[in-house]
Amino acid sequence: MPYLHAPEDLAELVGDGPAYRVAQLRSWLYETPVLQAGDMTNLPKDLRERLEPLWPFEVETEQTADGGATKKWLFRAPDGAAFEAVLMGYPRRVTLCISSQAGCALGCTFCATGQFGFERHLQAGEIVAQVAYARAYLRKHGLPGSPTRLTNVVFMGMGEPMANYDRVREAIRRMIEVMGMSARSITVSTVGVVPGIRRLTEEKWPVSLAVSLHAADDELRSRLVPINKRYPIDELVDAARTYFERKGRRVSIEWTMIDGVNDTDDQAFKLAGVAHHLKAHVNLIALNPTPLSTDRASAEPRIESFARLLREQGVNVTVRDTRGKDIDAACGQLRIKSTRGKGIGALSTAG
Numbered sequence: 001m002p003y004l005h006a007p008e009d010l011a012e013l014v015g016d017g018p019a020y021r022v023a024q025l026r027s028w029l030y031e032t033p034v035l036q037a038g039d040m041t042n043l044p045k046d047l048r049e050r051l052e053p054l055w056p057f058e059v060e061t062e063q064t065a066d067g068g069a070t071k072k073w074l075f076r077a078p079d080g081a082a083f084e085a086v087l088m089g090y091p092r093r094v095t096l097c098i099s100s101q102a103g104c105a106l107g108c109t110f111c112a113t114g115q116f117g118f119e120r121h122l123q124a125g126e127i128v129a130q131v132a133y134a135r136a137y138l139r140k141h142g143l144p145g146s147p148t149r150l151t152n153v154v155f156m157g158m159g160e161p162m163a164n165y166d167r168v169r170e171a172i173r174r175m176i177e178v179m180g181m182s183a184r185s186i187t188v189s190t191v192g193v194v195p196g197i198r199r200l201t202e203e204k205w206p207v208s209l210a211v212s213l214h215a216a217d218d219e220l221r222s223r224l225v226p227i228n229k230r231y232p233i234d235e236l237v238d239a240a241r242t243y244f245e246r247k248g249r250r251v252s253i254e255w256t257m258i259d260g261v262n263d264t265d266d267q268a269f270k271l272a273g274v275a276h277h278l279k280a281h282v283n284l285i286a287l288n289p290t291p292l293s294t295d296r297a298s299a300e301p302r303i304e305s306f307a308r309l310l311r312e313q314g315v316n317v318t319v320r321d322t323r324g325k326d327i328d329a330a331c332g333q334l335r336i337k338s339t340r341g342k343g344i345g346a347l348s349t350a351g
């Protein structure tokens with residue numbers, strides 16, 4: 001499969017053709033990606049025909065929301081694994097939310113992915129192919145009122161990227177070193193797999209780090225985010241602080257607002273303490289309904305007063321708008337109902 005070969009190993013796919021074919025193929029895959037091998041116009045027809053069935057996934061469904069500014073794709077790998085990506089256009093940027101695993105084993109209570117379990121890790125090529133697909137889509141079709149260039153990639157789709165570290169690392173390497181993306185435009189989001197944060201700290205790339213905190217004391221956090229029992233808040237904050245100091249990159253904190261659970265004044269004060277220590281920006285996101293939970297989103301006035309409390313403590317806060325709600329493309333809400341016998345997968349942009 002073209003993307004399942006490292007960019008350095010493409011000669012195997014080209015076979016006996018002239019040496020420059022490898023550079024041409026690499027360019028079609030990574031520099032000016034196309035939606036299908038048939039669009040690689042300067043490659044001979046027989047090579048294009050050989051490449052077409054080697055695509056790492058097919059697009060099973062495409063859904064549109066927000067007046068065309070949001071696209072959600074359900075990708076299906078040849079082995080049946082399903083995963084999703086969401087492309088969101090804004091006036092000055094276009095952000096792609098990608099998956100690092102099909103499903104997720106970490107079981108956060110508010111997240112559709114966590115509720116439906118783990119299918120498998122994604123290969124580096126399957127991760128980077130989501131980015132290539134979005135780039136090709138933007139070049140060909142664009143999104144209304146947005147640039148035609150992909151400006152940001154966030155690992156906030158299905159799966160915990162730090163639980164699939166080596167493959168995620170290789171995907172990031174290709175995005176930066178082969179596709180030419182800036183490290184800063186790539187955000188890795190984690191619910192707190194501390195060894196992964198520590199490994200990322202040692203990498204040469206200053207990618208952005210987002211910590212999905214959701215609760216600011218261990219008792220509540222262990223209930224919402226079970227991995228917290230293994231890596232409690234102090235350890236997580238220490239690893240994130242080291243990341244910030246070593247990379248000089250501001251860390252962001254993601255916080256899903258759940259009615260009567262983590263939206264209290266007490267949590268706001270505790271969160272302010274963590275945010276100060278990390279010098280972090282806080283993003284508040286209203287909970288989106290998921291199939292197996294009765295939890296509800298905090299009401300808008302509650303979210304506003306929570307944000308105000310944080311601001312009064314000197315914390316930078318953004319209340320994030322929810323994209324793609326009507327196509328189950330919003331944070332923590334996305335899920336996939338398989339039509340090919342692989343059960344149900346799920347995707348969350350919360351993790």
Ligand code: SF4
Binds near residue numbers: 115157160191350351
């Ligand atoms: S929030 Fe992230 S880590 Fe938690 S279950 Fe969902 S995808 Fe997995």
